[in-house]
Structure formats: structure tokens, C-alpha cells
Amino acid sequence: MTHVIEVKGLTKRYRETLAVDDVTFTIEKDTIYGLLGRNGAGKTTVMSILTAQNFPTHGEVRVFGENPYENAKVLGRMCFVRESQKYPDDAKPAHAFKTARLFFPNWSQELADRLIDDFQLPMNRRIKKLSRGQLSAVGVIIGLASRAEVTFFDEPYLGLDAVARQIFYDRLLADYAAHPRTIILSSHLIDEVSNLIERVIVIDRGRIIMDEDTDAVRDRAANIVGPSAAVERFIAGREVIHRESLGHVSSVTVLGTLTDADRVRIDAEGLEVAPVSLQQLIVRTTQHAAGSTEQTPLDEGALR
Incomplete structure (x- = not known):
């Protein structure tokens, strides 16, 4: 080009x-x-x-x-x-x-x-x-x-x-x-x-x-949702850029393209994969670059 x-x-x-x-x-x-x-x-x-x-x-x-x-x-x-x-x-x-x-x-x-x-x-x-x-x-x-x-x-x-x-x-x-x-x-x-x-x-x-x-960005991350213990087992060793939890259920955003083997394991663990919108990915990547993966309120509309 x-x-x-x-x-x-x-x-x-x-x-x-x-x-x-x-x-x-x-x-x-x-x-x-x-x-x-x-x-x-x-x-x-x-x-x-x-x-x-x-x-x-x-x-x-x-x-x-x-x-x-x-x-x-x-x-x-x-x-x-x-x-x-x-x-x-x-x-x-x-x-x-x-x-x-x-x-x-x-x-x-x-x-x-x-x-x-x-x-x-x-x-x-x-x-x-x-x-x-x-x-x-x-x-x-x-x-x-x-x-x-x-x-x-x-x-x-x-x-x-x-x-x-x-x-x-x-x-x-x-x-x-x-x-x-x-x-x-x-x-x-x-x-x-x-x-x-x-x-x-x-x-x-x-x-x-x-x-x-x-x-390429669209395939860069995924939200893994399910019982907290199972989610933690799956994300071990992966780069986490955001996490949320409610009771015993967690939603964690991880970087990296999921392989076929990953998806088989997700099904076996009873987990779900939720899409990450471009806005969510950029907000969370920006937050992660600042050194935080904590569940903190972030006004996505303020990203300009």
C-alpha cells in the first residue's frame, strides 16, 4: 500500500x-x-x-x-x-x-x-x-x-x-x-x-x-462468562483486561483469539463466550494500559 x-x-x-x-x-x-x-x-x-x-x-x-x-x-x-x-x-x-x-x-x-x-x-x-x-x-x-x-x-x-x-x-x-x-x-x-x-x-x-x-481488532478479545471458579481455571495464564462479578458468576475479558480447543474446553466447563464490541475493547484496552483490570466504573461515552 x-x-x-x-x-x-x-x-x-x-x-x-x-x-x-x-x-x-x-x-x-x-x-x-x-x-x-x-x-x-x-x-x-x-x-x-x-x-x-x-x-x-x-x-x-x-x-x-x-x-x-x-x-x-x-x-x-x-x-x-x-x-x-x-x-x-x-x-x-x-x-x-x-x-x-x-x-x-x-x-x-x-x-x-x-x-x-x-x-x-x-x-x-x-x-x-x-x-x-x-x-x-x-x-x-x-x-x-x-x-x-x-x-x-x-x-x-x-x-x-x-x-x-x-x-x-x-x-x-x-x-x-x-x-x-x-x-x-x-x-x-x-x-x-x-x-x-x-x-x-x-x-x-x-x-x-x-x-x-x-x-483483526474484532477477533482480539473475548468475554468469558460463567461460574467464577470455572472462569478462573480457563483464564489462567491469559492476559486479562477487564473483569466483573456478581455473586458466583464472573465475566472476564481476555486478549487473544480463541482456538478450536479453547471452544471445546469452554463448552466442557459450561462457560459462554460473549462478543466484545469495538468500543468495549478500546475502553478496556485503554484502562488496561493505565495499569488496571479492576472492576471500576468507566464512562465509555467519555472516550474521545
């Missing part, structure tokens, strides 16, 4: 805060990525550096084989849509789309018009007067209609309701199939985007703890 982005030893420090800690990864052409992690994990910082809106303390970044900083040829091939996108006070959606059409060489006005209708966006209302959902729609429309070779979505769709988010996901997949490009989605709605993303990169405390194909 072709690398469109190469990152080596990337570090970003803000005074005493280490936001990104010596990360190395590549982004492949024509692939949908999920860039996932807790609030403050370093996701937005990484995307800002890749799009030349921030500077690394150390490390090397190459986009299309070149340094992106003050490089109009490279920057014109990328689109970065973020939740906190700012617009001039008197700007209207029509102004934002007209500017985007001039900036992005692959801009599709036909797709933009369709999305404007899908989201029922009021074109002549000033952007600062739009609702949060309408503001999110402006960013989503620019990100999709730009058809940039690399597009970053830093949770710009948080203000959209469930129906509008589904419209976004459907339009993204349909247009990606017709016009392949590289898309990086930063989201805390992991289960919602799990069927979109082809590769997962998880950042925790500024470091990458997972960089794998989504299909």
Missing part, C-alpha cells in the same frame, strides 16, 4: 504537559481510519500537526512525501474539519462553501447541494446564529464535498442528532466508494463508526497503544 502520511518520533510538549509522546505511524492511501482515545489523549494535537496548524517539539512528519509546513501544494490536498471551526462573524453557509470551492480542487458542488438539502441547512442565516447541529452540518458538508485526498474529521458532527449522523455516515460511505480517498475520523461514538473504519489507531496519554486493521 502507499503511505500518504509518515510520522516518526512525533513529540509535542506544552510547557510541563507532554501531549504527544514519541509516536510513529503511517496513514495509507484510500483507507478510512478511526483515530480514537480519551479526552486529552493527544488526537487533536496530532491532527493539528499533520495539517500544519501546530508544530512538533520533536519528530518528523511527511505528507505526500513532503513537509506540510507552509507547503501550499500539500495543504491544498488535505481538509481538516474540527468541532471548534471558526468563521467570520458575518459569514453565512453560502460564503463558507464558496470559499471551500475555491480552495479544494476536487470540490463537488453537486454533493454539497445534496447535503445542504439532506441537513435542511438555512443558507442565508449567519453562521454564528446557527444551532450547534447546523454548525456541525456546515463542517460535515465541507469535509465531504471537498473530496480532498486526505480528510480529517475531528468530531465535527457532535451537534448532529442520531438521524443526521446516520445521514453523514451513509453519505460518507457512498461517496468514498465512488471517490476513494483517505479519511481520518476522530470520534468517541465508537460503536457508531465501527462499521465505517478500516483501521484503528488508539492514542492514550500521548502514546499509540493500538494500530491495527479493524477486522
Whole structure:
């Protein structure tokens, strides 16, 4: 595959805060990525550096084989849509789309018009007067209609309701199939985007703890459920990333693909195997990386 982005030893420090800690990864052409992690994990910082809106303390970044900083040829091939996108006070959606059409060489006005209708966006209302959902729609429309070779979505769709988010996901997949490009989605709605993303990169405390194909991640763990004594016998020697218990029944999440022999033993012990969703796996892997497999409450919705 072709690398469109190469990152080596990337570090970003803000005074005493280490936001990104010596990360190395590549982004492949024509692939949908999920860039996932807790609030403050370093996701937005990484995307800002890749799009030349921030500077690394150390490390090397190459986009299309070149340094992106003050490089109009490279920057014109990328689109970065973020939740906190700012617009001039008197700007209207029509102004934002007209500017985007001039900036992005692959801009599709036909797709933009369709999305404007899908989201029922009021074109002549000033952007600062739009609702949060309408503001999110402006960013989503620019990100999709730009058809940039690399597009970053830093949770710009948080203000959209469930129906509008589904419209976004459907339009993204349909247009990606017709016009392949590289898309990086930063989201805390992991289960919602799990069927979109082809590769997962998880950042925790500024470091990458997972960089794998989504299909491989799905088979990476399993929940073993049943009588506590039998569960403990089965998981002996395995890596445990989460455990819960109620009375004499336990549910333990273990890493590793189950073999046919494992499944025979599970049946013999009277145990059950429950699926682990992508969100559960990432939440529990992140918790495990922090050094805990205790049964502690964790707000999965806070993973961003």
C-alpha cells in the first residue's frame, strides 16, 4: 500500500504537559481510519500537526512525501474539519462553501447541494446564529464535498442528532466508494463508526497503544462468562483486561483469539463466550494500559 502520511518520533510538549509522546505511524492511501482515545489523549494535537496548524517539539512528519509546513501544494490536498471551526462573524453557509470551492480542487458542488438539502441547512442565516447541529452540518458538508485526498474529521458532527449522523455516515460511505480517498475520523461514538473504519489507531496519554486493521481488532478479545471458579481455571495464564462479578458468576475479558480447543474446553466447563464490541475493547484496552483490570466504573461515552 502507499503511505500518504509518515510520522516518526512525533513529540509535542506544552510547557510541563507532554501531549504527544514519541509516536510513529503511517496513514495509507484510500483507507478510512478511526483515530480514537480519551479526552486529552493527544488526537487533536496530532491532527493539528499533520495539517500544519501546530508544530512538533520533536519528530518528523511527511505528507505526500513532503513537509506540510507552509507547503501550499500539500495543504491544498488535505481538509481538516474540527468541532471548534471558526468563521467570520458575518459569514453565512453560502460564503463558507464558496470559499471551500475555491480552495479544494476536487470540490463537488453537486454533493454539497445534496447535503445542504439532506441537513435542511438555512443558507442565508449567519453562521454564528446557527444551532450547534447546523454548525456541525456546515463542517460535515465541507469535509465531504471537498473530496480532498486526505480528510480529517475531528468530531465535527457532535451537534448532529442520531438521524443526521446516520445521514453523514451513509453519505460518507457512498461517496468514498465512488471517490476513494483517505479519511481520518476522530470520534468517541465508537460503536457508531465501527462499521465505517478500516483501521484503528488508539492514542492514550500521548502514546499509540493500538494500530491495527479493524477486522483483526474484532477477533482480539473475548468475554468469558460463567461460574467464577470455572472462569478462573480457563483464564489462567491469559492476559486479562477487564473483569466483573456478581455473586458466583464472573465475566472476564481476555486478549487473544480463541482456538478450536479453547471452544471445546469452554463448552466442557459450561462457560459462554460473549462478543466484545469495538468500543468495549478500546475502553478496556485503554484502562488496561493505565495499569488496571479492576472492576471500576468507566464512562465509555467519555472516550474521545
